[in-house]
Amino acid sequence: MSNDREDKPAKPRIQRIRLHDNASGDSTDGHESKVGNNDDEKVGYGKPPKAHQFKPGQSGNPSGRPKKRKDEATLTRELLDRIVTITERGKVKRIRMIEALIRRVLEDALKGNIKNVKLLFALYNAASTNQSIEDLTEDDKAVLAVYESQLFADRSGKVASDDR
Numbered sequence: 001m002s003n004d005r006e007d008k009p010a011k012p013r014i015q016r017i018r019l020h021d022n023a024s025g026d027s028t029d030g031h032e033s034k035v036g037n038n039d040d041e042k043v044g045y046g047k048p049p050k051a052h053q054f055k056p057g058q059s060g061n062p063s064g065r066p067k068k069r070k071d072e073a074t075l076t077r078e079l080l081d082r083i084v085t086i087t088e089r090g091k092v093k094r095i096r097m098i099e100a101l102i103r104r105v106l107e108d109a110l111k112g113n114i115k116n117v118k119l120l121f122a123l124y125n126a127a128s129t130n131q132s133i134e135d136l137t138e139d140d141k142a143v144l145a146v147y148e149s150q151l152f153a154d155r156s157g158k159v160a161s162d163d164r
Contacts, residue, residue, distance in 0.1 A: 117151055 043049050054060055070078075080098040087093070102123065109116040136144075 112151065114151065117148075 041050065080096070080101075082097045083094050084097050084100050085092060085094050086100055086103075102120075105116045105120055105123075109120045
């Protein structure tokens with residue numbers, strides 16, 4: 001048996017002919033067309049017609065990306081770091097919000113508000129991280145105990161007796 005390829009006549013090659021031939025030699029494969037005769041007015045992928053392009057100074061996203069939501073810690077820090085104006089002894093002062101709140105807690109504690117006394121002691125203990133309640137001497141603990149008993153006694157209407 002002889003080779004089948006030798007027996008068959010060769011197929012003629014078909015030549016593809018472009019129907020729209022550009023004079024400049026640019027290839028057009030259906031994705032690009034020309035508007036007008038000017039090369040600056042090419043239209044295609046990434047090059048919209050001049051009438052639909054953004055004008056200088058105009059954004060494609062005018063409202064922009066939404067801002068990130070703040071977490072609770074950031075909001076708390078921002079609110080407590082705000083500056084407020086207070087009047088103290090007839091003078092106007094500008095202080096941070098956290099300082100104004102602590103002053104208010106201190107004033108209420110001095111007036112006998114037990115909850116604010118406890119809060120103030122807790123704040124004090126948190127602020128003095130290098131010394132805890134266990135590090136206090138016996139004399140300091142005794143002074144705190146007497147002060148606390150006086151506050152509780154004043155609150156309940158009883159007068160605390162001195163142990164002198």
